[in-house]
Amino acid sequence: MSIPVITLGAVASAYVPGLEQLRGPVTVVRRCEQLPELVAACQTGIARAAIVDPDAEISASMVDRLRFAGVVVVALADSDSGGRTAGIVGIEYVESSIEPAGLAEAVSRAVERFDSMAAHERGSLAYADPMVLPEPAVPAPAQSSQDPGKGRITAVWGPVGAPGRTTVAVNIAAELAAAGASVLLVDADTYGASIGASLGLLDESAGLAHACRLADQGEFGFEALERVAVSVALKGGRLRVLTGITRADRWPELRPAALRQVLAAARSLAEVIIVDCGFCLEADEELSFDTLAPRRNGATLTCLEAADSVIAVGGADAIGVPRMVKALSALSDAIPTAAARVVFNKVRAAAVGRSPEAQLREAWERFGPTAGIAAFLPADFAAADQALLAGSALLETAPASPLRLAIAELAEVPGGERRRRAPVVRLRNVKFSGNKARLPR
Known part of the structure; x- marks a missing residue:
């Protein structure tokens, strides 16, 4: 024929x-x-x-x-x-x-x-076509004709509703960088990129979009990526950052074919790559296009497909928990091999009740998937606001914050790098200066 x-x-x-x-x-x-x-x-x-x-x-x-x-x-x-x-x-x-x-x-x-x-090797995540329904994405085996880098990619993802994906991604990257690891932080959120603002990068220039443009023209290696990435100084180390798009309508610049090459080059540039993803996993097939059209969520799906591990961040409240259950089901349909580590953020008694961690575990065992909860991040709005105002990470602005310590433990930073809370000394009597009387507690 x-x-x-x-x-x-x-x-x-x-x-x-x-x-x-x-x-x-x-x-x-x-x-x-x-x-x-x-x-x-x-x-x-x-x-x-x-x-x-x-x-x-x-x-x-x-x-x-x-x-x-x-x-x-x-x-x-x-x-x-x-x-x-x-x-x-x-x-x-x-x-x-x-x-x-x-x-x-x-x-x-x-x-x-x-x-x-196979279907996942033909660019099925990049475009939506109402006449052709793409098969579920299956990550390709970790092999290539070129020598791949050894860096590991961790995608920080979560359902809609601002559960704190960017806060978790920024601070995990900062903890690893301060512990001596070579870290690249990538903002691939096509709906609300905010890593540049979180780190106080006022001259934000959409570094990821620039890298995708270079990769789109041909060969793209870690040398070019190193020139595009911004270096941020942190306490005890430096962090490379690929800032996100400056406006939401620039999402077509993050083309999945080019983004795959950028992530492949990132494995050779850094030991750890932390990617802040968008929330949406819809494949856009329900939309009516006259011709083949770009897929807005292709960047998120590409990052999740390329990731070695996924951290799923959800809000610890009556709305965030059901959203996490539904979002994990959607993640399993879109990326069948993605085994997400579930993390609940903003854990507080006011939203869940007494013993919030126990309450969340009980609810998760009854309604959630078989995978357990990997970590609970306590609510510390004052520390988070202070870090955002300073354009830095929690390890610099609030090193003793319970939120910072919990994120450091989630990042598996060696114990020597974490400040442990000092033991509480309970006194039976309290003596006020200038007053000889002792008041029983």
């Missing part, structure tokens, strides 16, 4: 006569001069492969979009430079001087490789 292909540019179109003379594995169904024409033709489903010129301005996100439409990209590369598409993952490269028979074989090989891929 012949494979229908589309060509883009004069160099690729010059191969049409030779390919047609083969009367074999490929058939050219359309010649395109402009990239939008190519994309529109591919989305109609008439082609399985696209042959493009060396100077075609195709980005990684564009390749991801074509792959989601079922089209593989074969690029004609110059022997010296490789063309503008050089280094983009997902493209089959061949020499621009190749014979038509060799080009036809390369197209057939690329299509066969694509058909053998």
Whole structure:
């Protein structure tokens, strides 16, 4: 069976006569001069492969979009430079001087490789299409043709309602950095990015969006990521930060295909990568699009898919607990292999009742999933407000805060790095200065 292909540019179109003379594995169904024409033709489903010129301005996100439409990209590369598409993952490269028979074989090989891929390798998290319902995302095995970094990614996620995801992410990163670890803090929240403001970075410039733009153009390594990340000084260490988008309407800049490359490079830059994710996991299929459209929650789904561990933060009240139960069910459907550590924040007797931790455990055992509660973070609004006002972490502004100590324990910081609360000395009598009388307590 012949494979229908589309060509883009004069160099690729010059191969049409030779390919047609083969009367074999490929058939050219359309010649395109402009990239939008190519994309529109591919989305109609008439082609399985696209042959493009060396100077075609195709980005990684564009390749991801074509792959989601079922089209593989074969690029004609110059022997010296490789063309503008050089280094983009997902493209089959061949020499621009190749014979038509060799080009036809390369197209057939690329299509066969694509058909053998699993759904999560085809960019299914990036776009929403009402005609095609993507399969649940399954993380790919931790292997690559390149030498992957050893850094571990922890995604801090939670349901809607401001349970304190950013506060937990910032302070976990700060505790690990102060303990001597190399840490990168990433703000991937497409609804309300706030890590820059939390750390007092007034000249916020959407570092993650910048990194995604660089990754979209081709090869992206930890050297480029190191230039984009902002270095923040903390007590006892330094923290690298990739700030989030400055406006919510800039979410299309966090393209999942590019974001995956940024997270892969982050593993080589830092030992620990803490990612602050958005709350929403909806796949957008209920929305009506005339054509293939970007998926707003693709960045959150991509981060959760790439994460080695997930910390699910929920509010410790009558509204936050049911929301957490429903959100964990949605997380299991979207990322089946994500085993989240459940953390309840803002734990206080006023919202739950006497012995709030015992009350929450009892309610969780009755209504929650089988996984237990990993940690309880006590409510300390004064300390949190002080840290936010100072644009710093709790370890600098309120080192003895119960909230800070609980987050340090959640981060598994070595015991020597944590300040322990001094034992309480109870006195039977209290003596006031200038008064000889003793008052019984």
